[in-house]
Amino acid sequence: MTPRYDVIVVGAGIAGSLIARHLGDQGRRVLVLEAGARAADPDQGNRDALATYFSASAKVPGSAYRPQPAVPWPEVTDLTGTDAAPGPGFRTAGHLPQNGPLPYASGYVRVNGGTGNVWTGLAPRMLPEDFDTESFGYGRRWPLDYADLEPYYRAAEGELGVSGDAAEQRAHAGLPLPDDYAFPMQALPASHLDRLLAAQLDGRHVKDPVSLDSVALRVVGTPHARNGVPNPEYDGGRGYVPRGEHGREDPGNRCVGNASCIPHCPSYAKYTPLKAQGQWGPSVALRDRAVVSRVLTDGTGRAAGVEYLSYDGVATRVHADVVVLAAHTVENARLLLLSGLGTRSGQVGRNLMDHPVLLTWGLLPQRVGPYRGPGSTSGFEGFRAGAGRRLRAPFRIEIGNWGWVWAKGPVDGDVAELVRERGLFGAQLRRAVGDRISRQFALQFEMEQGADPANRVTLHPHERDPLGLPRPLVTYDLSEHVKDGMAAAKAVSDQIFTLLGAEDHTDYAPAAAWPGRFEHRGRTYGYRGAGHAAGTHIMGDSPAGSVVDSWQRCWDHPGLYAVGCGSMPSVATSNPTLTMAALTLRSAQRIEADLAERDRPATLTSHAPRTPSTPHTPGAPA
């Protein structure tokens, strides 16, 4: 049978949209199958998303979209903490049942563009030492190193449109960026809160009670996938043009400070997959409301196509030479499991990781002006690297610009407390609300969680989604290493609060609001999930211990790729999407090489000396 498509891509999120764009640029016939709905009119889609978000009582990551019964996704509100004996516990509802000791506390979104619509857009790189944490006694080593990925990091920074300060990243984040490297856009301005913290904390030291290190504090700007002022030095002096609506060039587009990046940037300043989609060539087709239910293989295990279901359950089969699973960590694992593929290593679904986040929050003595600009613009980078990693999980500290929203929910909760518990009305209330909100700040300690085969996604033995497919079932826990990281983080937070003269309001209560809650060495900690799902089809250098190779090709299944954060052997302390995008661009190059190989005339392959194919993916280094 002649395949109608060269490539089928499953999922039109960040990874799938990028792959499709690159292969489309090579003239490849690409069919993108997307489970979620696509807005018929993208402009209307933008307005609808905003109105839906405004009207949502719980402003959770999925709140810009109406739920779609046929394609459920897990929302953070599906989890509730309980106080039941023998200790802290939690309950789950919805799409992602769980049976582990602690909850996997993150969600994702299944609409066209995926979780990539709602992400915050922070885009730091991993550190060179992050590619091998086995030397620190935990996690899994990558089959690649930083140098292998470096050119693709550059390409990904170009694709996503990253604003950053190379000199600062070099000096204070530990990245070996070459002296002549410039990010596409200049660093985004630091928030007023960042500046207040820098003025009081830069150069001060805090003690990490677990590693016993004394660490110098320094507020460092975070690279962002959102539009700032273009850098004339970018790309050897060629400069950069920001991209706005539909991914079109829009030189004046800037982040204007809407402070709603999660879930929706109304001004097209934040990168989303819809920008890549806007640049798709004519040979790329998107079919939305197409829920892939399994991968088809031929008798030899080679990928042959997929089967997908419409919302009313009608199955359709489509065929291609290459199938790329880009449905995100949990759903990629579910698809491999539903298809019974990649089973040799026994690792499919295993090694689920996230950034469990310890939050601390309080009031500064002075007005901060929260809820302005991106959710976080700077952080403290001093706890990410070094020998301390042996003793406790390393972490990145994000400075939270949006008050207490992640810890306590929207300001409605502050108002309710002041009205109902403090009994305030009138001018007193007005003063108290103003004072309470305008001095809020938060710190977000994002812990590295090492790969652990026991943290896993399986198929639920009997729960089915509305299309009749087994739901994913998650088993999850935090290691002592992570818990020790949180203990260190809390101690660091306490010292920072003292240095700032801040009023600490951190309290992981009530139980219902903290499903991720545990006791550790006599103290109670609460965590949230950063939404950074990784693992489940991790890469490695042998089929015995990993699911994909360094190109994200499934061992044993030629033509089948599983791309995304699921391939990452370690999630490091950086927000993972830039690294994931770099890996994706690298895979796009590999796929193009496979297809070029297929198309090479037989006479040439048999007679001509074999030259290694060096495909050039636009935007990727040659």
Added chain:
Amino acid sequence: MELTGFNSEALWSTGLVERYRTVAIEQLGPARFERLLQEAGQPRGRRNVQGDWDDWDDGLLDAARAVTQLWYTGSWPGPPPFVVSPHAYARGLAWTAAGLAAPATAPAGYGSWGHAPAGESAS
């Protein structure tokens, strides 16, 4: 209004007075709403708010709190809570009290988040 700490000009300028009246009548019932209007509308001298409201019964106090929360957040506190409209969300008095704007309603431009916050706007 006495309850919110904002004067009637500030409240009328939100364009929400009529809408909130409808919501409150729906949620509280006309009788309780009328009582609340009368009681809360009484001109009183300087007072400790909490002390003064002590002579209100629970039903009235609860109604006063719900209406106050509605004005501050654009959301009826429930149960179950609901946002009255996107415009109501945008005009929540909590933001005005803090000298801020509700997220995504009034972007102040590139880099605006780096400046010291403006003072609480007098109204």
